[in-house]
């Protein structure tokens with residue numbers, strides 16, 4: 001491995017590494033716009049200038065590889081002056097509309113201006129004006145004036161999504177980003193271009209103008225959209241989720257996620273979230289206090305044998321939720337038979353990169369716990385399930401007269417009308433625990449905020465049930 005000296009620090013770095021990455025290893029940071037570690041090198045923004053001993057001119061760090069004995073300075077008057085000139089050049093035609101720009105607060109142009117320059121503009125000429133709100137595709141908007149022509153988005157489409165959708169047209173300061181004639185930016189990963197755009201030129205149709213980013217808090221979690229389990233960051237404020245962005249995990253999703261997965265936060269905010277237990281009495285559903293509903297459930301299951309109950313886990317819930325459910329039903333109610341239901345989608349999207357046809361985040365986990373796939377079975381009187389018991393043959397049987405249905409679920413879906421007991425549970429964004437993805441990797445999910453109303457996590461409901469049943473059990477054994 002070659003030895004290089006960066007800002008006076010001698011380090012060994014892998015051969016072939018560029019100076020931006022080598023500087024990181026030496027604890028230094030080199031500003032960059034066009035460079036992205038997962039894309040080819042374009043070398044067009046020129047902000048990454050560094051000084052290399054024995055070389056008369058400043059060099060761009062992104063396109064310079066380490067060499068034995070190289071001595072590099074990432075700071076100093078010459079480097080700073082060079083970068084300031086580049087920044088001034090980039091800003092010549094930039095509209096500086098930060099107050100109304102969605103990228104404000106996470107914009108590299110703002111960040112480097114504050115770090116490197118902080119001087120007023122010397123521009124006296126009129127700036128070149130371009131279109132401000134161009135819809136490139138269903139999920140991405142372009143502000144042409146803000147584009148610094150770094151080409152990251154173009155390279156992403158070509159090299160990661162493998163779709164030639166974006167290109168530059170015109171010349172000089174009239175150069176514009178656009179889609180090829182007759183094409184749209186609509187590959188299944190298109191919103192990653194918004195993440196990697198270093199400025200506010202590309203914004204997400206879903207997220208733009210919803211929140212200022214400095215009001216948002218984050219929770220590091222896992223996308224529930226499919227069995228890939230992309231590592232994501234959930235951005236939220238005051239109990240509402242606003243967006244998902246990918247987190248780096250080289251072994252799962254590298255640094256990307258799909259557009260479909262980005263929208264999985266929406267049901268968490270939905271109006272039809274369940275907030276109270278619902279209990280059927282005299283054929284009518286009504287809200288009931290948590291403790292009363294638990295007591296009512298206990299009364300209704302008195303004398304029911306465990307053999308008459310079918311436990312239905314869910315590939316949509318965490319390992320911990322399924323485990324707690326299994327434990328209570330087995331140990332306290334004496335249930336012997338357990339199956340699981342999964343979200344089965346007709347013609348599911350899928351590809352060879354990230355998107356899995358299995359739209360369940362935890363099928364591998366629930367199977368490892370011993371739940372069997374759901375099958376038609378008429379032997380049971382009571383159907384005790386995690387989730388809404390979606391359309392399936394078992395649903396028809398469960399909703400027959402004289403059978404009892406108990407659900408722990410998140411939303412007021414039509415099926416709950418047929419249920420005898422419904423207990424509101426935490427949705428994925430409010431839950432903690434693990435999912436096991438299709439590679440059998442067990443990954444943590446973290447709660448962003450508490451669940452609404454009287455909702456509890458499945459494990460907490462099982463504790464409530466346990467507390468209600470235990471005294472009676474003690475009485476029986478005394």
Ligand code: SF4
Nearest residue numbers: 147148150151153197
């Ligand atoms: S839109 Fe953004 S990512 Fe694309 S070229 Fe312009 S500045 Fe770069």
Ligand code: SF4
Nearest residue numbers: 223225226230258261
């Ligand atoms: S590929 Fe699957 S896990 Fe990854 S973001 Fe898309 S839906 Fe979510």
Ligand code: FES
Nearest residue numbers: 032045046048062
């Ligand atoms: S980051 Fe090196 S030239 Fe753009």
